[in-house]
Every structure is written in structure tokens, then in C-alpha cells.
Amino acid sequence: MAKSLTIRKGDKVHVIAGKDKGKDGRVLRAYPFKERVTVEGVSMIKKATRPSTKNQQGGIMTIEGTIHVSNVMLICPSCAQPTRVGKRREGGTRVRVCKKCGKDIDK
Numbered sequence: 434m435a436k437s438l439t440i441r442k443g444d445k446v447h448v449i450a451g452k453d454k455g456k457d458g459r460v461l462r463a464y465p466f467k468e469r470v471t472v473e474g475v476s477m478i479k480k481a482t483r484p485s486t487k488n489q490q491g492g493i494m495t496i497e498g499t500i501h502v503s504n505v506m507l508i509c510p511s512c513a514q515p516t517r518v519g520k521r522r523e524g525g526t527r528v529r530v531c532k533k534c535g536k537d538i539d540k
């Protein structure tokens with residue numbers, strides 16, 4: 434069974450641990466099975482690439498590496514604070530709720 438993360442693609446998150454601690458960024462991809470996410474500008478890694486039709490030179494590219502979801506906190510769109518996420522059911526769907534201001538995160 435796939436686990437569902439409280440962090441999803443497109444969310445704004447605050448990094449609370451690791452070398453990019455303190456940074457904010459948007460989630461580019463979520464990997465529920467690994468419980469990891471890639472966040473814009475966070476955990477950058479250098480990757481060697483071979484020459485291709487797209488990139489004729491090849492060489493070193495800098496891309497976002499993954500970061501464990503426990504190292505980030507969701508930034509609530511309502512109160513703009515990094516927060517823990519609660520959940521409530523509404524007509525069969527789960528709605529994420531900010532534990533700080535109590536407002537819905539998913540509209």
C-alpha cells in the first residue's frame with residue numbers, strides 16, 4: 434500500500450535539518466515510497482552528464498537531490514508559518530489542516 438505523505442508536489446516547505454537548514458522552497462517532486470521529496474534550490478548535487486543531443490558538451494550539471502520528508506515542514510498558505518499538518522475527512526477525501534491556525538491547507 435502506498436503511503437501518503439503530508440507533503441505534496443507544489444507545496445512550499447521550510448527546511449529544518451541538514452545542510453540547507455533554514456531555506457524555503459517549493460516541492461518539485463514527492464516520492465511517497467521513499468518518504469523523500471525534491472525541493473527547489475535545496476540539497477543541490479552535482480551530476481556528471483554525457484554529451485547528448487540536448488546538451489552537446491556534457492559535463493557537470495547541478496540538480497536538486499532528494500531530502501527526507503522529516504527534514505522539512507510545510508509552510509501554511511494561510512498563516513505563512515512552518516507547521517505540523519493535521520488531517521480531517523470531508524466527504525471521503527482527506528483535507529490537510531494547519532495545526533497552528535486551524536485553517537485548511539487544501540482548498
Ligand SMILES: [Zn+2]
Pocket residue numbers: 509510511512513514516531532533534535536
Ligand atoms: Zn496556518
